[in-house]
Amino acid sequence: MKRTAFFISDGTGITAEALGQSLLAQFEFIEFEKITLPYIDSLEKARKAVARIDKASEIDGNKPVIFDTIVNSEIRAEIRKSQGYMIDIFGTFLEPLEQELGSKSTYTVGKSHSIVSNSSYNRRIDAMNYALENDDGARVRYYNEADIILVGVSRSGKTPTCIYLALQYGIKAANFPLTEDDILDQRLPESLRSYREKIFGLTIDPERLAVIRNERKPNSKYASIKQCNYEVEEVELMYRRERIPYLNSTDYSVEEISTRIMMMTGIERHIR
Amino acid sequence: MKRTAFFISDGTGITAEALGQSLLAQFEFIEFEKITLPYIDSLEKARKAVARIDKASEIDGNKPVIFDTIVNSEIRAEIRKSQGYMIDIFGTFLEPLEQELGSKSTYTVGKSHSIVSNSSYNRRIDAMNYALENDDGARVRYYNEADIILVGVSRSGKTPTCIYLALQYGIKAANFPLTEDDILDQRLPESLRSYREKIFGLTIDPERLAVIRNERKPNSKYASIKQCNYEVEEVELMYRRERIPYLNSTDYSVEEISTRIMMMTGIERHIR
Secondary structure (H helix, E strand, O other): OEEEEEEEOOOOOHHHHHHHHHHHOOOOOOEEEEEEEOOOOOHHHHHHHHHHHHHHHHHHOOOOEEEEOOOOHHHHHHHHOOOOEEEEHHHHHHHHHHHHHOOOOOOOOOHHHOOOOOHHHHHHHHHHHHHHHOOOOOOOOOHHHOOEEEEEOOOOOHHHHHHHHHHHHOOOEEEEEOOOOOOOOOOOOHHHHHHHHHEEEEEOOHHHHHHHHHHHOOOOOOOOHHHHHHHHHHHHHHHHHHOOOEEEOOOOOHHHHHHHHHHHHOOOOOOO | OEEEEEEEOOOOOHHHHHHHHHHHOOOOOOEEEEEEEOOOOOHHHHHHHHHHHHHHHHHHOOOOEEEEOOOOHHHHHHHHOOOOEEEEHHHHHHHHHHHHHOOOOOOOOOHHHOOOOOHHHHHHHHHHHHHHHOOOOOOOOOHHHOOEEEEEOOOOOHHHHHHHHHHHHOOOEEEEEOOOOOOOOOOOOHHHHHHHHHEEEEEOOHHHHHHHHHHHOOOOOOOOHHHHHHHHHHHHHHHHHOOOOEEEOOOOOHHHHHHHHHHHHOOOOOOO
16 A cells, blocks of 8 residues: 655755654555655645645545645645645644743744754854864864764764764764774773763674675675674773773664763753 | 753654754744753653653743653653643644554654664665765765765855755765866866766855855955955856856755755655
8 A cells, every 4th residue: 555645844844754754654554655845835836736745646546644834824725725634733733832831933934944144053063064074083183172072993883973963963073983903902092081081982783893894895804704893892891991981883873873872971962 | 931841752852852843943932941851761761751840840930841752651641740731742643644544553653763774774874974975076986976966165065965965865965166276267177077967056145155264264365255255256157157056055054955955956865
């Protein structure tokens, strides 16, 4: 059985997508064709959207599901004329919230994304630039500015995590790769010792590490299970010996690794 | 008037945050203290969360607002014992969706994020690595793999946009900086000509560009308004002359730039 799902917004559509995806993920036996229609901010665009929805309805032989975060009531009324089944995210919650808060809402959806000149947006972009410039142990002289310094063997997930922490939460995260030479004596590398309280370790199952490294350098010593076993074992010994908090990233997405690190270390997000 | 808002989840909390932030942004005259409590997946953690909510309620002198995406009904019942005002995102929409879809949901929230071994997750990480390795014109020999190649003057927003396109949508985006030398003759640089159909231009208001560049290299020729004016003018002439689609990034966030580029070019997201 196939269904089409539409995420419709007068902004980027990111909120409608995030909620819609999470809800649809609860229906694992249904295959959804997912279509995002952002910036539906005029009646003309709404009519075009309706045409797409009705076309999908005809082809599928059942109602498309619509997740929308449009606030303008005229535009929404237009979408409502379609054959789709509408899940009204804002409408459902705004009115009860207005009552509880004793305040009228400004009904300007997408507001939380229109933040170009705002300090929390700049903070995120600064943090992303910081992550890029302090990636892979490129330099340690700006580590005093870091909120956190991720360490771990090559390909254990440091870089994507640093970038996600920056982009989502405005956290300045540097990363430093632990090579075979660094961990020979199971001690924290010299250059990191003065930043001990900011250091967080990543580890990964050696089998998974070997798969990832093989994609990069097939059949190399670097990607061999023997080498991966050795590096991971040494690095974990070092974490324990130096009492560095660490996380095994194997079963987690970048989003999960990032939120777990924040929870374990108590570092604060810098955007709001 | 101050209110506390809690985003509570048995997963990362990202969905609860995204929806909650968007809804709260509609109430611009209320100052919210926002607290995310992720991974609330046991009764014990739920009880601790309740204690935090009740504390906030006492201090604020009014009910904290709770946005939750917890699916386990026992854990949710525990949270419901708090003094908070609960906005039940999943509960509100899952039951009507079950009826419309004629299918029971699996009630496993966070599912859409638990995707480590899944191909769309790998696609996002591959795309991020691609963006990092093909940043700032570092190399053009992998441009055949690109879904899109962003061009623009230094500091016009290319890198953050490439990374966002990768992380959010699994799109492989390379970027190439247009320097003064590249745009002397108002033609597309030689090395880009064979990828013309993948090229998308960014531009930016010269005043804003000067501010951004001044943060980086204060009082340099590079950051002078004269230089910024010149580069932007030349680059826009080139875009028009070469018929390259382009966008002025000045008033947009990275999320908005990314979604607008996708809409203007029709490039497809690679994750679902």
